[in-house]
Amino acid sequence: MMTQAIRKTRNPEQTRNDLLSAAYTEILESGFQAASLERILANTSVSKGALYHHFGTKRELGLAVVEEVIAPQLAARWFAPFAEHDDPLASLQRILEEKINTADESVIRYGCPLNNLIQEMSPLDEAFRHGLQQILDRWVEVMATALTEGQLARKVRADLEPKEAALFIVAAIEGCVGLGKNAQSVEAYQRCLRQLQLYVQSLAA
């Protein structure tokens, strides 16, 4: 009956990516439950019909954001750098140093997307919890493996239990981001990470 707002050329892949990207932002800013599909659509000029063509429910969209946006992002920023050298503590120090120096405004304002969703969704939705846990597991595993190799190279204290220490380091990182976020203070974030650096230093052989 009426002329439709037109997307002259179709590009389903791009449409899907646009939705994922806008949903990621909306979820980061508002949380998942308070994330509004209407706002996501308004920010993408994608229609509701298109959204529900690509994703069956809001929940599916959220899970896709976890697996296809958040997971790769964290992997690139935190996991990948470990693969480079045989000295995991040096790698970790370098990563932390970089986080301290380039303390992102977005990190201070909105915190870590992974941690945000953990606190909000893990008690409410098992699928979310599982998706998030997979990311955590990989993170801990990458770090533990690196620590073990560091022990073989005599660069990490032999009495250290890699898996336990890795778990703690991940916890500490998320804690630092959380405190910096509530203080809305780059400095608090940096000070907190500096203490983590001192801890990491103490793990050297």
Added chain:
Amino acid sequence: MMTQAIRKTRNPEQTRNDLLSAAYTEILESGFQAASLERILANTSVSKGALYHHFGTKRELGLAVVEEVIAPQLAARWFAPFAEHDDPLASLQRILEEKINTADESVIRYGCPLNNLIQEMSPLDEAFRHGLQQILDRWVEVMATALTEGQLARKVRADLEPKEAALFIVAAIEGCVGLGKNAQSVEAYQRCLRQLQLYVQSLAA
């Protein structure tokens, strides 16, 4: 026109407390934004009129929960134990040991109410952020003071910077709770806190 459902004796103080208590539970389970006033009322058999007599808005109710429920609860569980002895590290070890041994089901399931609200609300509402920050500030201050006194008593390493270390310890605690919550695993929570204990141990003079 119709006879009202009766509260035989008036008790405004109790009504207010009932509301705070039910709101605390609802917020812990669902987060603030997703917390439903209807559900809170259903759990208290308090009327909507009564609610809006005591609290101007949902937001005010939430802020009251932060200041009047969460703050005292954390103070009792984490701050108070420090006042007892002159050896802050021993106090902290004892507190952590107790947390490990009595790992509450509620903590594993719903996490730390302070941390939950930080992640959800601090970017969205300045008043929330401020209320939560006051709790964090007090927590860090109590711990830093204890560490300083521990240094005077030669029980804590002299080169330690109390405020920095206290900030980090609080971050680590919240991180441990967060990881345990997503893993839905008492063990993960305990393992994480054990590593924190090792760190605390390393601060001894």
Added chain:
DNA sequence: TACAAGATACCGACCAATCGGTATCTTGTC
């Protein structure tokens, strides 16, 4: 001491707005 007047506490029907989701249609592409 009695009692009127006013303040406080509480009730529950109702409201507009927003929510996620559906149904039906058109349009682009192979």
Added chain:
DNA sequence: GACAAGATACCGATTGGTCGGTATCTTGTA
């Protein structure tokens, strides 16, 4: 022509909040 992709009108449910009224408690005054 078949079917995927996209558009839009619409739905019931739920949301936080309002409002006119009522019940009870406190207080000033004679």
